[in-house]
Amino acid sequence: MKEIIQLQDVSMDKVFETYEFKFKAIADKKRLQIMNVLTQRGAMCVCDLAPIVDMTQSKLSYHLKILLDANIITKETKGTWSFYQLNQEELNHLLSHELCCMFKPTC
Numbered sequence: 001m002k003e004i005i006q007l008q009d010v011s012m013d014k015v016f017e018t019y020e021f022k023f024k025a026i027a028d029k030k031r032l033q034i035m036n037v038l039t040q041r042g043a044m045c046v047c048d049l050a051p052i053v054d055m056t057q058s059k060l061s062y063h064l065k066i067l068l069d070a071n072i073i074t075k076e077t078k079g080t081w082s083f084y085q086l087n088q089e090e091l092n093h094l095l096s097h098e099l100c101c102m103f104k105p106t107c
Contacts, residue, residue: 022094027072030055031063035086037074043085 033053050060067073072076076083
């Protein structure tokens with residue numbers, strides 16, 4: 001019985017680490033702004049996004065990489081251009097009933 005509980009603890013620890021990583025990625029004002037612009041305008045390249053969020057392309061690329069590593073956004077390369085857009089499936093999962101159930105015992 002103790003072994004089963006330890007396995008569940010390890011499994012839940014991994015789940016918590018995953019959510020921690022993703023929530024850290026979106027816990028930034030600039031990254032939330034980037035996500036908001038992508039929500040409103042759809043897929044965009046860095047060159048078009050940079051002036052809207054008032055950032056240099058290098059600073060914007062830094063923030064996009066964090067969001068990309070957390071799977072919050074996706075990147076599609078067309079020729080020499082990379083277009084970024086929100087990963088709606090991942091966002092839906094982060095805001096899902098499943099996650100809420102982790103913290104509501106009556107769920």
